[in-house]
Amino acid sequence: MNAAPSLSLVYRIPHLLPLDSGQALGDVEIAYETYGTLAPDASNAVLVCHALTGDQYLASLHPITGKPGWWERMVGPGKPIDTGRHFVICANVIGSCMGSTGPASIAPDGQPYAMRFPVITIRDMVRGLVALLDGLGIARLHTVVGGSMGGMQALSLAANWPDRAARVLVIAATARHSAQNIAFHEVGRQAIMADPAWAGGDYYAAPAKPDNGLAVARMAAHITYLSEAGLTEKFGRRLQAREAKGFNFDAEFQVESYLRYQGSGFVQRFDANSYLYITRAMDYFDLAEEFGAGAQGGKLADAFAGTQARFCIVSFDTDWLYPTAESRHIVHALNAAGAKVSFVELSAPHGHDSFLLDHDQLDRVVKGFVE
Amino acid sequence: MLLHTPPTSLGLRPDLAAIATHVEFGSRVLDIGCGDGALMDALQTQMGCDARGMELDGALVERCVARGLSVVQGDANADLANYPDKAFDYAILSQTLQTATRPDRMLDELLRVGQRAFVSFPNFAHWRTRAALMFGGRMPVTRALPVSWYETQNIHHVTIEDFRDLAKAKGAGIERAWFFANEKQIGAPAANWRAEFAVFELSR
Numbered sequence: 001m002n003a004a005p006s007l008s009l010v011y012r013i014p015h016l017l018p019l020d021s022g023q024a025l026g027d028v029e030i031a032y033e034t035y036g037t038l039a040p041d042a043s044n045a046v047l048v049c050h051a052l053t054g055d056q057y058l059a060s061l062h063p064i065t066g067k068p069g070w071w072e073r074m075v076g077p078g079k080p081i082d083t084g085r086h087f088v089i090c091a092n093v094i095g096s097c098m099g100s101t102g103p104a105s106i107a108p109d110g111q112p113y114a115m116r117f118p119v120i121t122i123r124d125m126v127r128g129l130v131a132l133l134d135g136l137g138i139a140r141l142h143t144v145v146g147g148s149m150g151g152m153q154a155l156s157l158a159a160n161w162p163d164r165a166a167r168v169l170v171i172a173a174t175a176r177h178s179a180q181n182i183a184f185h186e187v188g189r190q191a192i193m194a195d196p197a198w199a200g201g202d203y204y205a206a207p208a209k210p211d212n213g214l215a216v217a218r219m220a221a222h223i224t225y226l227s228e229a230g231l232t233e234k235f236g237r238r239l240q241a242r243e244a245k246g247f248n249f250d251a252e253f254q255v256e257s258y259l260r261y262q263g264s265g266f267v268q269r270f271d272a273n274s275y276l277y278i279t280r281a282m283d284y285f286d287l288a289e290e291f292g293a294g295a296q297g298g299k300l301a302d303a304f305a306g307t308q309a310r311f312c313i314v315s316f317d318t319d320w321l322y323p324t325a326e327s328r329h330i331v332h333a334l335n336a337a338g339a340k341v342s343f344v345e346l347s348a349p350h351g352h353d354s355f356l357l358d359h360d361q362l363d364r365v366v367k368g369f370v371e
Numbered sequence: 372m373l374l375h376t377p378p379t380s381l382g383l384r385p386d387l388a389a390i391a392t393h394v395e396f397g398s399r400v401l402d403i404g405c406g407d408g409a410l411m412d413a414l415q416t417q418m419g420c421d422a423r424g425m426e427l428d429g430a431l432v433e434r435c436v437a438r439g440l441s442v443v444q445g446d447a448n449a450d451l452a453n454y455p456d457k458a459f460d461y462a463i464l465s466q467t468l469q470t471a472t473r474p475d476r477m478l479d480e481l482l483r484v485g486q487r488a489f490v491s492f493p494n495f496a497h498w499r500t501r502a503a504l505m506f507g508g509r510m511p512v513t514r515a516l517p518v519s520w521y522e523t524q525n526i527h528h529v530t531i532e533d534f535r536d537l538a539k540a541k542g543a544g545i546e547r548a549w550f551f552a553n554e555k556q557i558g559a560p561a562a563n564w565r566a567e568f569a570v571f572e573l574s575r
Contacts, residue, residue: 312436331443332453340423340441344432361433368437 007063008033008056008092008099013131017094020284023118026108030132031099032056032091035075036083038136045138046086046370047129047165048075049146049153052278053218053270055098058090059083064269070356073363080367086142091132093125093153095278097271100128104204104271114273115201122149122285126156130164143370145169147355148322149278152285155330158311159287159303169369171314171362172355174326175300175333176286181321184224185279188217192272201273214272215263222262227318227351231255288333300333307334311341312369314355314362321352342369383413385556386491389549389570390463394418394489398460401425401484403447404467408435411442423459425450448472451480458484465491468534469525478541482575487546491570496530496563497552515567531563538573546572 008031016024033056038045048058048071055062059069059076075081075088092100095117103117133141144165146154151173158168174181192198195213203209223231235255239245242252251257288300311334315327324345334341346361348354355362383391387410394400397419402411405424408431414420424442426432435442443450447464448471462485464477469492471477481488493515494500503511510520518524529537531550538545550557550566557565 310441328445331445335443335454335458338455338458340421341443342432342436342441343443343445344429344436345444346429361429365433365436368433368439371439 010099011091011132011135013128013135015131017124017127017131019118019124019127020121021118025094025101025118028094028101028128028131029099029105030091030094030101030128032089032132033058033060034090035059035088036086038087038138042136042138043140043142044086045133045136045141046081046088046143046145047133047141047157048081048088048090049129049144049150049157050090050093051146051148051150052221052282053266053275054150055096056090056092057098058088062269065265073358074366080363081145081370082367086370089132089136089138091129093278094128095120095125095274095281097274102271103201103273103277112202112204114204117273117277119280119284120277121281122152122156123160123290125281126153126160129153130157130161133164139164141165141167143167143169145171145366145370146173147171148173148352149282152282152287155287155303156285158307158309159291162304162307162309165309167369168309168311169314169366170311170327170330172316172319172322172352173330174285174322175303175330176288176326177283178326182283184220185283187220189276189279191216191220192276195272198272201276203272209267210272211264211267214267214270214275215260217272217275218266218270219259219263222259224321225351225353227320227349229318230350233349234258299336300329301336304334304337304339307337307339309339310369311339312365313341313343314365315343315345316348316351316354317345318347318349319352319354383409385551385554386465386549386568386570387413389551389556390465390489390491391418393547393572394420394461396420399423399458400461400463401454401459402463402465403451403481404465405431405435405440405442407431408438408440408442410463410465411435411440412438415440447477447480451477451484454484456483457486460486461489462487463489465489466493468492469527469529471527474527474529475537475541478537478543478573482541482543482573486574488543488573489570490534490573491568492529492534493525494531494550494563494566494569495528496532497567498564499567501564531566531569534569534571538571541575543573543575546574548572 011030013028092098107113144154151170192213195210197208198210240257291302315324331343400422402424411422414422432444462481500511549570550562551568
């Protein structure tokens with residue numbers, strides 16, 4: 001394809017964006033892509049929320065990597081989320097680095113925010129998305145859908161803005177980050193911060209960026225997105241481009257080579273400080289806590305009290321990052337709240353990342369629920 | 372969950388049709404072991420019900436979601452515990468009681484989450500079953516119970532009289548009962564001999 005990379009639309013939020021930390025952000029910009037046509041009564045809008053390292057290039061060419069959109073197999077004409085019927089929106093979350101306001105953005109003093117950017121939460125990201133919906137004149141979404149961190153945003157929207165979505169589709173997600181989830185993220189953050197080029201976050205004008213640290217963070221995280229069986233099937237103990245072990249520390253095994261490739265590709269398109277801020281937001285996520293009196297007090301069912309939305313929760317049997325038990329926890333809370341909820345655990349060999357891969361049954365569930 | 376008889380009028384098995392035509396219009400219903408959602412669909416479209424389902428088989432859950440029903444993949448033996456008390460006007464358990472790990476506890480759960488319960492099951496005391504055991508000397512394989520003993524999901528065979536005893540022991544009142552043979556409803560006399568299937572409506 002010869003077309004130049006599309007430049008996203010940008011919405012400037014015309015008011016201060018209040019944050020859970022108590023701070024507020026001004027001049028917030030939200031970069032977004034849309035597909036399909038908004039009905040005159042704005043009843044056919046579907047908001048797709050992206051994952052940690054995702055972006056708004058849902059079903060259009062990525063301007064940096066030149067690769068197809070990250071959910072092109074799910075979104076398009078005649079696809080499960082049918083752009084012939086629905087107006088599909090995907091926006092870069094605040095804190096990220098693909099056009100929405102984040103730590104790499106220029107602060108009012110003319111310098112990048114870097115670590116002066118306020119710590120944000122999943123709910124703050126959704127505040128930004130809701131502001132965008134206001135700007136687009138969409139009072140009530142036909143469906144909000146998301147996988148992984150996108151699922152957290154969908155849950156947060158359903159709980160905090162219960163009138164803004166008629167259907168809520170949550171795939172391979174969780175209502176709270178576990179100690180293990182936080183632990184893996186901390187490994188990634190420490191890898192970035194241990195890179196001398198990170199320089200306290202002030203690297204935007206420097207010749208070198210903390211690519212080594214960010215690559216290691218990505219490598220560690222990438223392992224959590226795959227299943228042991230998937231890794232074994234794909235790589236086993238096979239050696240990379242050699243007949244025998246070389247007794248050195250090159251990427252001798254195929255799996256090492258693969259991870260290094262993942263890491264080096266990732267740093268081309270992602271900002272290390274954004275990685276710090278977004279992983280922190282995910283670690284802070286505990287939807288029940290938001291609706292409880294005390295710090296540990298909330299009941300998840302309270303988050304969904306009185307909701308009129310229909311929910312569909314999907315998990316994968318080999319996902320050990322956000323295992324089925326976490327989805328069941330959400331389902332039990334929705335049941336207790338009397339919500340209309342469907343739940344299905346799909347069988348897939350590829351762990352957490354299964355939601356991004358070919359899976360006919362997922363297609364049918366998404367199509368059936370969104371129609 | 373277990374399809375023993377072909378569909379009849381309204382596209383429903385006779386035991387499901389009996390249930391569908393006797394729930395109150397507009398009631399809240401939980402269908403446990405809802406299969407492909409045929410009963411739920413009829414309850415929602417024809418009886419104005421707010422129907423929810425539970426089903427163990429993921430492929431069937433997928434079909435339910437695709438037809439717009441709210442169905443949770445789950446095991447009735449364990450997952451009923453997650454529903455609040457009296458969350459539903461009716462809890463429906465069709466052709467599933469005899470597959471439960473503990474049918475007595477499942478009956479308790481039905482009457483906890485529902486004001487009333489509909490329970491349908493194959494009657495092990497049907498004359499054909501009795502004859503197969505008496506004259507064949509082997510575990511019966513009949514039209515109503517088509518699977519051999521070693522692979523059947525029916526681990527707790529039950530008769531109509533057994534069920535009446537269990538309901539009594541649980542303090543559950545029998546509101547109504549329907550009996551079926553040859554895919555048709557039959558009268559109550561000697562039902563424990565004559566009926567292949569039974570449907571009971573219980574309250575507590």
